[in-house]
Amino acid sequence: MKKSAIQPQGQTVIQVTGVPKEAIVIGASAGGVEALSAILPHLPADYPIPVMVVIHLPPDRKSLMAELFDAKCAVAVREADDKVPIERSTVYFAPADYHLLVETDRRLSLSSEEPVLFSRPAIDILFETAADAFGPAVTGIVLSGANKDGAAGLKAIYDRGDQVVVQTPDQARAPDMPLAALAAVPQARTLPLEAIADHLLTLHRAEAP
């Protein structure tokens, strides 16, 4: 069921393979706000695929990420409330100090169980539960960061499908997280930020096999 290469607006040729995507999960840490700013504002208001984001922040009380990005983006950007049904054309951020998990009935759950790799929210937890709930219909993206969170989660997504992307480590402000993700999934595509935005735009054009 591999589909042939699709030419996005840019020059980068990206293979779009497998089943149509129903969810996108993104993990970011140090340098992540900058990286997300180069991606999320490119999504049109009616972008059909829901996006879930974990970004590590200092464990402050309140994360302002959702407000910040809602102002910059055409799609709706929300901080996830517990048990919110995942909807199209929406980006969900994990709230500060809660893990974000995907349930098989396509709702989001929160949890304050112990941090993973010193992080709560942890990218691995979002990615692993998304892989479990969406199977091959989810794709994962690991962006800039200075730790190893996301590597195990990306592998879980890769093992159930084949669509995973890592920000080109050279371009990332903090390359450790992309490098760790690549070590776990050498088959992951490495793309610079502009190409990741294009990639997201091509994803929903992939037809069902």
Added chain:
Amino acid sequence: MDAKISPDPHRPVGRTDDIEIRLLLEAIFQKYHYDFRGYAMASVKRRLNQARQKFGCATLSALQDRVLHEPELMTELLSFLTVQVSELFRDPQYFRTLREKVIPHLRTYPSLKVWIAGCSTGEELYSFAILFREEGLESRTLFYATDINPEALKKAEAGIYDLDRLKLFTENHRLSGGKSSLSDYYRTAYGAAVFDKSLRKNCVFSDHSLATDAVFAETHLCSCRNVLIYFDCALQDRAIGLFQSSLIRKGFLGLGAKETLRFSRRSEAFSEFARGERLYQKRDLA
């Protein structure tokens, strides 16, 4: 177009891990009457797999075998199945809103009952006890602090916390609008903070499950924070139903910072009292 996403057409029915979890939770329920069957599964699955590794079991079925035949294991498993994370005056703004907006209503009652459901190791109870003392309501209030984890309840009753947590607790208390110094309420001994036992003289600690038990008292305020996030929607509705029956007319319900009645079948029974802080008030006719 319907904005909701349809159930996963790719998820094979009868996946082995799904079956194993269901059977394990059923076994735990039948044998020990702990009912985790209506919990949010993504997190339960993770934590059961951590337990499986810890106990050196190759599969969840193997873990089921051991749990059924070694009752001691159940106590340990409970620490995986319940999440014990708490703070004094967690989300200080919640306690500030209680102080400024809810307490004035509560003052109008000659006697008060407050239910802290899922009290964990007691931090929430001591926060309430201190708040009510500062506001002069302590002597007319009876607190019920309930949980399903007996170890947590024991710690709640002891009221002893590591000293290294006190900096955060003190800051939280201050941000909640605290009118006294937190150090008035504990003494330090053996590197720990021992909270004054007078704070719990009006408190009944009790084993009570929101999943299987019934309402036990009429209350003016229920505070159930960071417990519902571990439940699926149906179990959340059951728990909210308990609060609805327990609360007096116009009684108050407080939830965790990211919990909401918005997705509950019972949302109509409550009105939003302080939205940002997830404080609700039972409607007149509910």
